[in-house]
Amino acid sequence: MPRIVTDWLGEHVELPADLTAEQLAAALVKVGLEEEEIHPAAVTGPLVVGRVLSQTPEPQKNGKTINWCLVDVGPEHNATQIKGVDDADVPAGGARGVVCGAHNFGVGDLVVVSLPGTVLPGGFAIAARKTYGHVSDGMICSVRELGIGEDHDGILVLTRAGFDAADLTPGQDAVALLGLGDEVLEINVTPDRGYAFSYRGVAREYAHSTGARFTDRGLAANLVTPPPPATADGFAVEVDDAAPIHGQVGCDRFVTRVVRGIDPAAPTPPWMKRRLEGSGMRTISLAVDVTNYVMLDLGQPLHAYDLDQVAAPIVVRRAAPGERLTTLDDADRALDGEDLLITDSLAGGRGSRVLGLAGVMGGASSEVSPTTTDVLVEAAHFDPITVARTARRHRLPSEAAKRFERGVDPLLPAVAAQRVVDLLVELGGGTADPAVGDLDATTPPQAVHLDVTLPTRLSGVDYDRATVTRTLEQIGCTVTDAVPGAAMDAVRVTPPSWRPDLTEPAALVEEVVRIEGYDQIPSVLPAAPGGRGLTTEQRARRSVARSLAEAGLVEVLSYPFVGQADLDALGLPEDDVRRTTLRLANPLADDRPFLRADLLSTLLETARRNVSRGLPDVAVFEIGLVTRPTPGTPAPPQLPVGVRPSDEDLAALVAAVPDQPRHVAGVLTGRAVPAGWWGGGRSADWADALDAARLVAARTGAVVTVAADAGTMPWHPGRCAALTLPDGTVAGHAGELHPKVVEALGLPARAAAFELDLGALIAAGGDEPVAAGPVSAFPAAKEDFAFVVDDAVPAADVRAAVVAGAGPLLEDARLFDVFTGDQVGEGKKSLAYSVRLRAADRTLTADDVRAVREGVVASAAECVGAVLRG
Structure with a gap:
């Protein structure tokens, strides 16, 4: 940024x-x-210019030689007495004693001194301290210590860095001098x-x-030296892009200027260094720094070539198969046919040698070197889409590419090139060559017809015609009356050259609102039309999530990406539908390239991570989409870019999109009820998972049948239930996880889980609103039944028989005890149910209760062979 x-x-x-x-x-x-x-x-405190008055080398026992220096830091900061120094050796004006380990400076040099109380970049606080037998009352600084460069080998000597000694005085504020206080x-x-x-x-x-x-300053009229017109002897440039990609020619303007006789040793002036570094750009050399400076100043990227390393003509063309380029970052890159290149003819043929990626980065073969004296300056205008794709293809988000891909003013190249020429002449001692090249095929911006009432209608703020016109002219647009025959309220708006984004009326409306002030837009809540709101499915999903949370489960959101190892950990058979997954073309992680086909494959990983971090008691659930591709379905077609796809293309794309049903799943590990003074607590088990699954079904209004299931992974073969809809569709499973799955994932023993097709449950539940039933004011009657049945008889079947026998007076039937032992016989179990009866219009009599009891016993005997236990 x-x-x-x-x-x-x-x-x-x-x-x-x-x-x-x-x-x-x-x-x-x-x-x-x-x-x-x-x-x-970057720096706070007393950072000043100092003059070295004396420098005494002192060898140390460790082999290092330090310099004991007396430094004049100005009357305000000098000391007249220095500890360990004879008063006769202290100058009359005073000085500071400083220990320094560098050796690239000498007596008389002007340096930067941080006095006690200074805080340098990185929070490095300076204080007087005793070292090497002296009290060092400050520090003589290097550029790295000041945060203005990476050189840490020696001290910053100001006169060598481009500062004029006549402008420097001991004691002068170096913070302002170096721009470190900005x-x-x-x-x-x-x-x-x-x-x-x-x-x-x-x-x-x-x-x-x-x-x-x-x-x-981007207008030629505001330059001290206006850019001259193109000359016939300008450096030759050709654009060879006869079959442009995306309907746009890759380059529609290319300006070249030449500066000769530049002093290769000329330094970048301190003021320019300070501005570049403050803007986040490191300094390199004068020629490169000048092009970067003008780019930041005006927004026009530029490039400087060593003129001796470039042969005319320059040809702007697309890459040919097999071409490669070593860019300025020393990376060797294979070029693509869409890459726009800058080439020259040094290798013997027209456009035979690649100089750089147009608008992105130059090549190493023609870069400016420490011996360059003659420079060719390039200022061009490139197609934004071409530059953006090249930068992303080669992963080169250069400063030039950032600007070109967003749109650069096509009128800037000549102005920016002139600014570079002027600076190189002024700072580098060069001479501007009179030859000027300017290949210009740019077109003026297209006018947009705007209804002046549109800003008011879209924003709600009353903008009159004068305000709209004035605001658009303020941002640089030319506003004229619409062509004859157009609506009276329409105007013709021609955007300025630096605003390629203003191509439609809505964009112009945004400019009016932005300049006039977003704070003028009133905050008005729209009236909600009657008869709208959440859909049945949305209400059901929220009800399910709320109910599971109230039951003690925590909702989580896991990434929907899985790998082969995740599916293997669940023990899924090779022909399981959940192994038919959709592979991502560009996965976030190589070990998880597939979209999940079930929720447990990712939700169990969430549970495992919590357990591994010391949280064994886990109760989590997730509602999310799973992807169920159909085997043999072709991948979506590659749609064209820049034009609307045909109806056939869109239909093929829709047909290739896999089914994505919404599921709900939960995992329970550790204790469902914690231990405490009240007792030992209770571990979560298959019954908790089944209860949660029943709760989901109840909230959707779906009627499900629960039956044992012995063959579905990742559940235990003897502690798993399948939940089936009335049409025979298996909506999901609930129960204890298979021991091998628990071991593979590192979960606590007897961990339980459930997963249901939430979309199927909601569809089965219907969209009829739930009507509240009448509440009886008459008392209830309670009866308990204990039935002896075979071990293989499910408790749900026994309960169904009880419900059928109780009839319309039944209000609730609950299993409250299961017993096995010698008292009921081998291969038998006792199931005890509590039954609550109530009538809506009367108090039940003994005869009513007796009739219900007889019906329950008879139904249980007939349906499941149950015998009432005495």
């Missing part, structure tokens, strides 16, 4: 003298440039506003926000 150095911004727009980063951020936020971060001053604002720029990746663009937005006077 762009970083803004305030004094640099002030060259484009009038700023208050006391403007803070917070105030600048507030002004930019008003026009849609959000504050990302404010970087505080706050830097970092802003967030939306993709449609690429012009704000420059000081020119940010200054324009500050002027829109505050009304400050803005001087557009």
Whole structure:
């Protein structure tokens, strides 16, 4: 994101003298440039210029030689007495005694001294301390210690860094001198506003926000030296893109300028270094720094070539099969047929040698070196889509690519090239070559017809015609009356060259609202139309989630990606439908390339992670989509880009989308009831999982039949139940997990789980609203039954017989005891049920209760062969 150095911004727009980063951020936020971060001053405290008065080398026992120095740091900071130094050796004006281990400076040099109380970058606080037999009363700093470079081998000598000794005085504030006290604002720029990746663009937005006077330094008329017109002897450039991709030619403008006789040893001036580094860009060499400086200033990416390493003509073309390029980052890259290249003819044929990836990064073969004296400057305009795809294909998000892919002003290349030429002449001692190349095939922006009432209708704010026109002209648009015959309220709006995003009326409306102020838009809640709300499925899903949470389970959300190891851990057979998965083309993790076909494959991993971190008592559930592809179904077709797909393409895409039913699943491990003074608690088991599954079915309104299931992994073959809908569809399973699954996942023994097809349950439950039944005011009658049945008889079958025999007076029937032993006989069990009876219109008599009892006993005997236990 762009970083803004305030004094640099002030060259484009009038700023208050006391403007803070917070105030600048507030002004930019008003026009849609959000504050990302404010970087505080790099250095605080007394950092001053010092002159070395004496330097005494002192060898140490460890083999190291240190320098004991007396440094003049100005009258305000000098000491007239220095501990360990004879008063006669202290200069009349005073000095500071400093120990320094570097040796690249000498007596008389002007250096930067951090005095006690200074805090350097990284929170490094300076204090007087005794070292090597002296009291070092400060520190002589290197560029790395000051945070303005990586050089840590020696001291920063100011005169060697480009500062004029005549402008330096001992005691002078080095914080201001080096720009280390500046706050830097970092802003967030939306993709449609690429012009704000420059000081020119940010200054324009500050002027829109505050009304400050803005001087557009991107206009040729505002340059000290206007760019000259193209000449016949300009460096030859050709664009060979006869079959453009995406319907756009890759390059529609290419400006070349030549500067000769540059001093290769000329340093980048300190003010430019400070601004570049404050803007987040490291300095390299004068020629490269100048191109980067102009890019940040105006928003036009540029490139500097060593003129001796380039042969005319330059040809801009697409890559040919098999071509490769070593870019400036020393990476060897295989080129793609869509890559737009800058080439020359040095290898013997026209366009035979690749110089760089257009708009992204140059190549190593023609880069500016420490011996370069003649420079070819390139300022071009490239197709945003081509640059964006090349940058992503090669994973090169360069500063140039960031700007080109968002849209660069096509009128800037000549202006930006002239600025580079002027700076290289001024700072490098070069001479501008009169030859100028400018291949220009740009087209003016297309006008947009705008109904001036549209901003009011879309925003709710009353904007009159004059306001709309004035605001659009303020951002650089040309507004004229619409063509004859158009609506009276329509105007013709031609966007400025730096706003390629303004291509439709809605974009112009956004500009009107943005400049006039988002805060003017009223906050009005829309009226909710009657008869709308949550669908039946949405209400059912919320009811299920709420009920499971009330039952003690915690809702979680797991990533829907699985691998072969996850499916193997569940013990799924090779022909199991859950092994038919959809493979992702670009998975987040190589070991999980598939979309899950069931919830437990990912939910069990959530439970395992919690258990492994010391939380054995887990009760979690998840509601989510699973993917069930049909074997043999072709993959979705690759749809065209830039045009609307045909109806046939869209139909093929829809047909290839796999079924994605919504499931609900839960996992329970450890204790369902914790131990305490009240007792030993209770472990979660298959019955808890089955109860949770029944609860889900009840909340959806679906009627399910519960029966034992002995062959479905990952459940235990003897402690698993299948829940079946009336049409015979198995809606899911619940029960204890298989011991091998528990062992493979590292879960506590007897862990339980359930998984149901929530969509099928909701569909089976219907969409009829639940009607509340009448509540009887008459007392209930209670009866208990204990039946002896075979071990193989399910308790659910016995309960169904009890319900059938009790008739309409039954209010509830619950199993409260299961008993096996010698008293009931081998192969038998006793099931005890509590039955509650109630009538809606009367108090039940003894005869009513007796009739129900006889009916229950008879039904149980007939249906399941139950015998009433005495």
